[in-house]
Amino acid sequence: RVPRTSSGGGTMISFKKACEAHGLPFSDKPIDGSSGFGPTESNIVDGKRVGAYRTYLVPAMKRENLKVIQKAQASRVIFDGTKATGVEYLNKEGEKVVVNCNKEVILSCGTVRSPHVLLLSGVGDEKNLKKHNIPLVADVPGVGMNFQDHIWAAVFYEPSEPLPSFPGQFLSTQGLWRIDGNTEKQPDYQIVTIGRKEYLHNFPKPPGYEDKEVFMAASTLLHPRSSGSVSLSSSDPSAYPVVDPNYLACPEDLLVLRKGLELTCKIVSSMDCIKSNIIPGPLDVDDYIRGSAQSLFHPVGTCKMGNDIFAVVNEKFEVKGTQNLRVIDASVLPSLPSGNTHVPTLSVATRALQIMRGN
Ligand SMILES: Cc1cc2nc3c(=O)[nH]c(=O)nc-3n(C[C@H](O)[C@H](O)[C@H](O)COP(=O)(O)OP(=O)(O)OC[C@H]3O[C@@H](n4cnc5c(N)ncnc54)[C@H](O)[C@@H]3O)c2cc1C
Incomplete structure (x- = not known):
């Protein structure tokens, strides 16, 4: 089941207007992996994210030929x-x-x-x-x-109005785009905006905003050229393996993330639900990405x-x-x-x- 975001409310409309103002194609239809901007899809039932356990394993538990x-x-x-x-x-x-x-x-x-x-x-x-x-x-x-993984770098903004609540929902809006803007080829970065009350706990809130609502937007590197590895630390099965993700080893990966973050900032700073930018301030963008980019767990x-x-x-x-x-x-x-x-x-x-x- 992949239902569409219920309603992005004011933040969705604001994102749509900002995309259109910058000449970026916004569609109300789901984005199917090709370039474009629009609402996200989520596996949500009754406000709860649904994964393989609830949809496949739980219904199969009554089978006699299954023992967990x-x-x-x-x-x-x-x-x-x-x-x-x-x-x-x-x-x-x-x-x-x-x-x-x-x-x-x-x-x-x-x-x-x-x-x-x-x-x-x-x-x-x-x-x-x-x-x-x-x-x-x-x-x-x-x-x-x-080993390949999506990594993303985020920017934070102060909203001009209270953020809507979407329990269980992850992203609000997204865009798939390329640094050369060629919509015929596969996109190389994904822009996501997370304009909702429930915060993502793996991102520490900016200093001074720990107890306040923040609007977050991020750029994700979709097709990294760098790849890493998983190897043995020991023959003891209880020892953790060594995971070397080798993020950003190729300079092209940093370039894509930088271009993605620049467009993210351009769109978000022109959204009318945004009051002001918090992070990054006047920073070296590459240093900021290297210091703050995180795994998207993919x-x-x-x-x-x-x-x-x-x-x-x-x-x-x-x-x-x-x-x-x-x-x-x-x-x-x-x-x-x-x-x-x-x-x-x-x-x-x-x-x-x-x-x-x-x-
Ligand atoms: C925090 C988080 C958020 C995510 N959010 C999204 C999202 O919003 N959208 C999206 O599309 N994807 C998301 N993903 C990615 C998605 O969950 C994974 O791509 C997907 O689960 C991969 O499935 P898998 O079967 O390969 O591995 P897993 O789902 O990790 O399943 C592997 C299973 O094997 C078990 N296991 C591991 N080792 C052993 C062992 N030695 N013996 C017995 N059991 C073992 C683990 O406990 C686990 O249950 C997210 C991932 C994480 C971690």
Whole structure:
């Protein structure tokens, strides 16, 4: 379910007017990944965000062929040669328990943990596995490589009127745009405005505004050229893996974020619901971005699908060099979509299901 933002109220109208004043195309229709400005879509039912747990797992819990074990951490896939035969997990007491399978094992631990479990299981780059004394099952050098994530940099404004309340809602309005303004090509940044009472807690409020309402707007880098990695810190499954996001390593990424932030400031400062700008003041924009940009929590790519040497799964989601093992989660996306990753991940899972059913 992806309903449209209920109503952006005054802030939405104000954003629309500002876009039109700058000659930017605003549409009341959902933005489908191509360039344009408009309202956002959200998975919201009765004021609550809805994810895969409530929409897929809860309705399936009554099935007799489903058993969910809580407080269990998958520590490795068990192999007979290169054929997956089960999973070892740590229970809540930290004891190792093995579950055998008679068909196949599906890893869905996400972009950080799916490659971690593969590496702990002996599927990865042979040289790195050797360093951690992990016996090799399959030499798949791309496991944990190609980490990509959306990052965004935010600016803050004082609103001229009280902000509306949208419980459970994340964004109000957005724009997908390119630094060269070419609307024929895929957008390279996303502008979002968060003009609502409920604040995003991962962004500290500007000094002096801790107990006041602030209007936030941000620019997101959609298709970073920089990529990072997930690797082992130890062969101990309870040790965290090393995540090196390598943000902004390529100068082009900083350029896109800067251009995006400049347009964000231009639009927002001409919105009639805005009283004054708080942050950034007269700063070096690149320094500001480097010091303040944050993850939008959209990592993908560490078990990417493809045919090249760094691909981890094939088009059937099967892990290369193994049998009876698939990865189905955001880690298989070879690159980031021009938007948020929740629905693309659900689409990937739906496609995987069709393939597993033989369609
Ligand atoms: C704070 C936050 C806000 C977000 N907001 C949005 C948004 O507004 N819109 C949007 O489109 N996307 C959003 N995302 C991104 C979206 O949630 C992800 O893209 C999506 O959940 C990825 O799905 P996944 O199945 O790959 O991984 P996950 O959803 O992370 O699922 C992996 C699961 O595996 C479990 N797990 C991990 N390791 C193990 C292990 N060893 N053993 C057993 N279980 C394990 C985890 O606990 C988790 O339940 C947000 C993400 C975060 C973190």
